[in-house]
Amino acid sequence: MLGIGEVFQPDTAQNLLYEMLRIRLIEEEIADRYPTEIMRCPVHLSIGQEAVPVAVSAVLRPSDQIVTTHRCHAHYLAKGGDLTAMLCELMGRTPGCCGGRGGSMHLFDDKAGVLLSLPIVAASIPVGVGAGLAIQQMGRDDVAVVYLGDASVEEGVFHESANFAALKKLPVVFLCENNLYSVYTNLRDRQPDRPLTDLGRAHGMPSVRVDGNDCADIHASVTKAVDLARSGGGPTFIQADTYRWREHCGPNYDNRLGYRTEEEFESWKLRDPIAALRRSMLELGWIDAAREAQMVEKVNEEIKAAFAFAEAAPYPIPETAGQGIYAE
């Protein structure tokens, strides 16, 4: 595995650290404020899983498309999704990306190339492949990144989508974040003991496994996959192992429920992607405490302003709830 000194320039690494810190702090702020009940919709936080979306997005252009899942905040933010539009959506306000019609599981941002997020497990996978088909039909050299979780490969539609993407050599990257749990159920209780990468290989595409908490490892594999897709070489399957720190849905920790051990949780906390990148950057002299404090301050200002904006934003008019069912 390559170190960050071999993969990144200092400014790229600094950007990655900044983006991960930003997502972490935004998610923590959502968690802190959630009990006030100002965000009246389910939230699936990405804390602990920041490395994948940040490293992937560093490879992508705005015109590249992503599709994502119920756990979409980090993917959306890392791809350049508008923070205030996201917070307004969580609060059911008019400037929300969906105008309050979707909530936290339907984030999208056309300008940033966040095509859509869908709450039903695996439902966004074919939509992302369809974006790849459209890109191919239009003769563009963009790519579509399909974020999926470890459980979604249990759904038939994953296999249908992977089969078609490989058959037509579509410009798609299947980015499978394996966080080991579907709600409370461990991977070993849901799937036989076989590498997830075998699934990509079975559909005839290159398949790699990366450390999903290591920006350099993710970035290197995604770069290769995106280059292949842009040049007409078809899709790649990437398994990125990572870990969700908080409960499946909501702001809290839930280890007390006993579905995972404290030891397992602590072992993954030691693999915190932000701490890992920070350590490597300190060794290389690419970051120091003062510089990081500046980053945190900048993010906190952005968060403060975004929450203030969202909290002051108007609610939609109730009478509009029945409008816009059909496009004119």
Added chain:
Amino acid sequence: MQNERILTAAEAIREATEIAMDEHPEAYLIGEGVADPGRIFGTTKGLLEKFGAARVIEQPVAENGLTGIAIGSALMNRRPIMTHQRVDFALLALEQLFNTAAKSHYVSNGHHRVPLTVRMIIGRGWGQGPQHSQALEALFAYIPGLKVVMPSTPSEFKGLFLAAVKDDNPVMFLEHRWLHYVKGHVPTGSYAIPLTGPRVARSGGRATVVATSYMVLEALKAADALERIGCPIDVIDLRVLRPLNTESIVESVRRTGHLVTCDTGWMRYGIGAEIVAGVAEKAYDSLKSAPIRLGLPDHPTPSSLILASEFYPGADHIVRAVGKQCALPEAAIEQACEEVIALRKGVPIDKPDPSFSGPF
């Protein structure tokens, strides 16, 4: 009529598809069989040769996945036309149709459009059985965000299909397989019939019969026979099941006071129930008799010709329903029933009615 161009509905939909793909360079056709030797009962004949494999895509057997893929491409401004040789197979794609296609425009507050047309063919006869002959339009019509269209005549097949492809919403286009054989005048060139409501297929005034799809033809046959016994009726071809526009139906019932519905699906929880409820809400005082719903009995379609012999209502059922509502003389009702049954010329009920050769 002179200079009438007579086509079957199958030929009309083929022609409409070709015109739609000429008109919309972003349109493409995808489905199991669109480029195989059968060409979806001939309805996609010649299209692969004209438009090439990039726009006429023979799809893997993966209905839900390919529906999602079509939706994803539609969100990126493509205009997919998808086909299912039997609507029963489309059941595998309900997740994508109901969750993603139907809701994308609404949930994105109008930012996203899903210009997707899904052709679904309803089978009947020749022992198709419980999973090859379901008429599931009520299922699709239940979902806000979908449009649901059921054409009846060849010219309607063409005009409604051209409107469906042009529409920026997901349109479920349900074709009754037996209608493919029906002949009728089809205008040349491009014309779209707006997806805004029913068509008054016959004005008679004594009773109102609301029919969908294939049952429109049965209703017209019944109307002819009823007219001969002095009971001319209104026949309304529902045509667009969603968004539902009951205006012309309510207007008709206000005049006639009698309502019969006949559609291709099961009677329970079906289209007829929605029509009757809509009329009761708006024209209750005009009703002179209890509305009658004609639909399939409350069990799956059996395969055997013998078991299926009483399964499908026909023109004679419509005659009896109207006869009862209008208190027609028993002998006259029997005469009209005999007439419509004779039109079948003794052809077994598992084959298309030969009298449906049109033109209509």
